[in-house]
């Protein structure tokens with residue numbers, strides 16, 4: 519039985535493909551092979567029932583492939599999967615299936631993947647919690663405003 523999963527909040531995925539590149543680099547994957555791919559769903563116009571047909575379906579949905587081993591070597595060192603670590607939108611998460619399912623129940627437009635039944639060597643598998651990307655990053659800092667230029671003299 520798989521114990522661990524990736525939870526991806528595709529509502530906030532920008533399609534930047536940092537996860538794709540990080541995964542290829544980490545696992546030294548050759549051209550034409552991937553551990554995760556970003557699928558493009560849209561854009562296409564919704565029906566009349568959805569805001570009078572004015573809204574569009576357009577989602578970027580990252581999907582791990584059969585080559586995903588959930589970054590077993592990194593996990594054994596206490597690190598997060600590299601795709602989670604490098605996601606610029608903080609929309610990827612990793613943990614036990616139970617933890618990720620609980621988060622999925624709180625919000626729609628997420629997908630839960632258990633891509634492998636890998637023999638991941640984590641201490642105390644049932645109570646070990648890897649810091650999530652959001653928790654590790656803490657609250658997002660407010661962007662600094664550029665200082666106003668000095669007033670021009672006439």
Ligand code: SF4
Pocket residue numbers: 540541542544553554582583585586587588589599600601602
């Ligand atoms: S968990 Fe690791 S192997 Fe799986 S998609 Fe993410 S980076 Fe690739």
Ligand code: SF4
Pocket residue numbers: 526530531532533534535536537538556578580604605606607608609610
């Ligand atoms: S790194 Fe994050 S935002 Fe970028 S494509 Fe992957 S899941 Fe989406």
